[in-house]
Amino acid sequence: xxxxxxxxxxxxxxxxxxxxxxxxxxxxxxxxxxxxxxxxxxxxxxxxxxxxxxxxxxxxxxxxxxxxxxxxxxxxxxxxxxxxxxxxxxxxxxxxxxxxxxxxxxxxxxxxxxxxxxxxxxxxxxxxxxxxxxxxxxxxxxxxxxxxxxxxxxxxxxxxxxxxxxxxxxxxxxxxxxxxxxxxxxxxxxxxxxxxxxxxxxxxxxxxxxxxxxxxxxxxxxxxxxxxxxxxxxxxxxxxxxxxxxxxxxxxxxxxxxxxxxxxxxxxxxxxxxxxxxxxxxxxxxxxxxxxxxxxxxxxxxxxxxxxxxxxxxxxxxxxxxx
Amino acid sequence: xxxxxxxxxxxxxxxxxxxxxxxxxxxxxxxxxxxxxxxxxxxxxxxxxxxxxxxxxxxxxxxxxxxxxxxxxxxxxxxxxxxxxxxxxxxxxxxxxxxxxxxxxxxxxxxxxxxxxxxxxxxxxxxxxxxxxxxxxxxxxxxxxxxxxxxxxxxxxxxxxxxxxxxxxxxxxxxxxxxxxxxxxxxxxxxxxxxxxxxxxxxxxxxxxxxxxxxxxxxxxxxxxxxxxxxxxxxxxxxxxxxxx
Numbered sequence: 001x002x003x004x005x006x007x008x009x010x011x012x013x014x015x016x017x018x019x020x021x022x023x024x025x026x027x028x029x030x031x032x033x034x035x036x037x038x039x040x041x042x043x044x045x046x047x048x049x050x051x052x053x054x055x056x057x058x059x060x061x062x063x064x065x066x067x068x069x070x071x072x073x074x075x076x077x078x079x080x081x082x083x084x085x086x087x088x089x090x091x092x093x094x095x096x097x098x099x100x101x102x103x104x105x106x107x108x109x110x111x112x113x114x115x116x117x118x119x120x121x122x123x124x125x126x127x128x129x130x131x132x133x134x135x136x137x138x139x140x141x142x143x144x145x146x147x148x149x150x151x152x153x154x155x156x157x158x159x160x161x162x163x164x165x166x167x168x169x170x171x172x173x174x175x176x177x178x179x180x181x182x183x184x185x186x187x188x189x190x191x192x193x194x195x196x197x198x199x200x201x202x203x204x205x206x207x208x209x210x211x212x213x214x215x216x217x218x219x220x221x222x223x224x225x226x227x228x229x230x231x232x233x234x235x236x237x238x239x240x241x242x243x244x245x246x247x248x249x250x251x252x253x254x255x256x257x258x259x260x261x262x263x264x265x266x267x268x269x270x271x272x273x274x275x276x277x278x279x280x281x282x283x284x285x286x287x288x289x290x291x292x293x294x295x296x297x298x299x300x301x302x303x304x305x306x307x308x309x310x311x312x313x314x315x316x317x318x319x320x321x322x323x
Numbered sequence: 324x325x326x327x328x329x330x331x332x333x334x335x336x337x338x339x340x341x342x343x344x345x346x347x348x349x350x351x352x353x354x355x356x357x358x359x360x361x362x363x364x365x366x367x368x369x370x371x372x373x374x375x376x377x378x379x380x381x382x383x384x385x386x387x388x389x390x391x392x393x394x395x396x397x398x399x400x401x402x403x404x405x406x407x408x409x410x411x412x413x414x415x416x417x418x419x420x421x422x423x424x425x426x427x428x429x430x431x432x433x434x435x436x437x438x439x440x441x442x443x444x445x446x447x448x449x450x451x452x453x454x455x456x457x458x459x460x461x462x463x464x465x466x467x468x469x470x471x472x473x474x475x476x477x478x479x480x481x482x483x484x485x486x487x488x489x490x491x492x493x494x495x496x497x498x499x500x501x502x503x504x505x506x507x508x509x510x511x512x513x514x515x516x517x518x519x520x521x522x523x524x525x526x527x528x529x530x531x532x533x534x535x536x537x538x539x540x541x542x543x544x545x546x547x548x549x550x551x552x553x554x555x556x557x558x559x560x561x562x563x564x565x566x567x568x
Binding site for chain 1: 326327330333334337338341342404405406408409410411412413414415416562563566567
């Protein structure tokens with residue numbers, strides 16, 4: 001296990017209760033420095049609570065967490081000094097100009113005047129906002145505000161940045177633009193990014209590691225490839241000649257076949273977990289169907305995520321428990 | 324700590340400036356108020372405007388009213404506009420944030436009152452100063468300024484409590500309106516409810532105590548009350564609680 005200084009975040013059995021509601025349930029997590037970590041989960045999964053605990057804004061009910069080697073209960077102020085955050089809302093002063101918004105937080109982080117001016121110019125230019133720097137932020141689009149909020153979060157060159165659903169509520173073009181900006185920023189600034197999202201495409205493109213949380217419990221953690229491998233889709237695409245509707249119906253009734261559908265010569269088969277495609281191909285050949293191509297469909301992160309969500313729901317129901 | 328407090332004061336003033344410069348957002352009412360209080364009233368009342376004892380109560384009341392509106396916008400508004408949690412996630416301490424907000428509002432309220440006093444003094448001298456300069460009695464002027472600062476601090480402290488309980492700026496300002504009426508009208512109504520003999524005896528006793536000593540008592544009382552209320556506000560303004568508000 002890496003020791004403190006090599007880890008940006010270490011959480012050990014962190015639990016947080018709000019009255020009868022358990023928002024975090026024995027969360028244990030280790031995030032190395034210098035990566036983009038995606039924290040995936042549906043609404044109400046505990047992602048925002050995790051950020052609040054890690055920033056030392058609230059104490060855990062039980063367990064222990066360290067951020068940049070600092071204790072979240074004891075060293076909240078020191079953690080917030082070294083971290084940046086874009087929380088649930090952009091948190092911008094809409095009556096102030098973009099420049100003044102950044103200037104205020106630059107002053108709060110005690111960045112010397114000259115450096116502050118230079119840094120604000122650098123960030124606003126990078127995000128394409130420099131020309132609008134004197135506009136009151138209230139007049140800006142949601143996408144521009146989110147970009148400014150990201151700029152504010154990294155203004156003081158923090159070692160770790162928390163971004164809570166940064167692309168939430170943005171249109172696809174703005175989402176793609178901000179995603180590119182985030183990727184470039186993480187690469188150029190060498191900062192560790194803790195990103196919560198329920199946008200799986202975003203996580204897959206940006207994150208070196210992802211964790212999946214639901215009902216406050218961490219269900220899985222690993223690289224997107226590792227999670228995809230866990231969520232083997234079991235889907236197979238077969239290009240055939242001579243497949244009939246009758247044969248498709250028979251095929252769907254075979255053991256280990258969950259579903260089978262055909263569209264022209266294209267046959268899509270979903271197999272039970274761990275089942276081999278060879279007996280299916282043999283069955284097709286036996287029934288005089290030509291098999292031109294067999295291709296296993298690679299699971300996406302979404303498949304893995306939905307598998308985890310489904311499995312957790314089933315487990316929860318079977319145990320009669322709550323999340 | 325001092326640097327952090329001034330950083331918050333700077334930010335609050337940027338927002339106040341925007342409000343003041345925008346006619347729709349309060350700039351117009353401030354301008355009308357300044358014209359009436361700083362020009363019209365002094366010109367109409369003449370030397371009486373300077374000599375009246377009422378200034379000791381009037382200017383502190385005006386500044387405190389202004390502070391109440393600003394502190395509601397500053398505290399309840401910060402939460403309503405979803406900027407509070409980001410501020411709490413910064414390196415600024417709870418006390419630096421709160422003290423900065425209180426100082427900014429008090430500076431604004433007191434500054435507005437003092438500026439009006441100065442404009443009024445110019446106006447009254449331009450209109451009625453043909454027989455020489457008309458000036459405030461130094462002691463009364465000093466007492467007025469001290470009352471204004473202390474009343475503003477007290478109102479700012481009360482304002483923090485009200486604003487932390489209100490979910491919107493409007494709600495906080497309405498609660499403030501009621502608090503101001505209770506604080507100003509309450510003692511007057513109570514006094515009027517007393518029998519004629521009791522009131523006469525009370526006034527006679529005040530007369531024996533003397534004006535200077537009464538002023539000193541009021542200053543001491545306001546100081547202690549302000550200190551208690553602001554200490555309470557500092558104890559209430561904590562990240563752990565505010566994040567859930």
